[in-house]
Amino acid sequence: MSVRPFGDSYLVDAEDGTHFVSLGESNCSCDAANDPCKHIRRVAIEINIGRLPPPDGRTVECPGCGDDVPISAAQESPTLCRDCDLQPGDLVVDAEGSPETPLIVVSSPGPPAELVPVSDAECTVADYPGNGDYDSEVPVVEVIYPQAVSTDRPPRRYLFPVTRLAKPTSDHDGSLSGYSTAEND
Numbered sequence: 001m002s003v004r005p006f007g008d009s010y011l012v013d014a015e016d017g018t019h020f021v022s023l024g025e026s027n028c029s030c031d032a033a034n035d036p037c038k039h040i041r042r043v044a045i046e047i048n049i050g051r052l053p054p055p056d057g058r059t060v061e062c063p064g065c066g067d068d069v070p071i072s073a074a075q076e077s078p079t080l081c082r083d084c085d086l087q088p089g090d091l092v093v094d095a096e097g098s099p100e101t102p103l104i105v106v107s108s109p110g111p112p113a114e115l116v117p118v119s120d121a122e123c124t125v126a127d128y129p130g131n132g133d134y135d136s137e138v139p140v141v142e143v144i145y146p147q148a149v150s151t152d153r154p155p156r157r158y159l160f161p162v163t164r165l166a167k168p169t170s171d172h173d174g175s176l177s178g179y180s181t182a183e184n185d
């Protein structure tokens with residue numbers, strides 16, 4: 001058997017095929033009745049003797065909140081934890097704005113705020129007025145204000161440090177649940 005790291009898990013190449021072993025929940029794709037199976041035990045042994053990195057050895061700090069985030073070899077930066085990560089289509093509110101004004105995320109988190117220029121302000125997103133309280137290393141996302149969307153022109157995109165935006169919590173569920181976005185296309 002040979003073992004290789006795969007994301008925050010491991011792949012074990014055995015005679016009967018390749019097995020996927022996750023140590024967090026002690027899962028193995030072989031579904032053997034004896035628990036832990038020989039694949040999990042093999043991974044544990046290799047980690048103990050130092051031939052494999054432990055699963056928590058491959059983490060990065062989330063630039064949003066500082067939590068450790070497991071990274072996979074296939075992952076592209078930036079690596080945000082599940083709580084901080086935003087994806088196109090997510091409905092968010094501006095922490096410095098009205099909690100009743102939803103914004104729509106239109107880009108995945110990109111480069112850090114200190115590197116992204118604001119086109120009409122001759123400064124970076126990190127230096128933009130109102131963003132001083134946010135870490136200059138957090139990734140920037142683009143959002144649009146759906147109220148301002150018109151059929152006449154492309155929607156204006158605004159850049160925010162990702163940590164300035166919050167997904168509406170259960171507090172706001174009521175006020176936002178009836179909200180729908182109009183597609184102008």
Ligand SMILES: [Zn+2]
Nearest residue numbers: 028030037039
């Ligand atoms: Zn197994």
Ligand SMILES: [Zn+2]
Nearest residue numbers: 062065081084
């Ligand atoms: Zn985070």
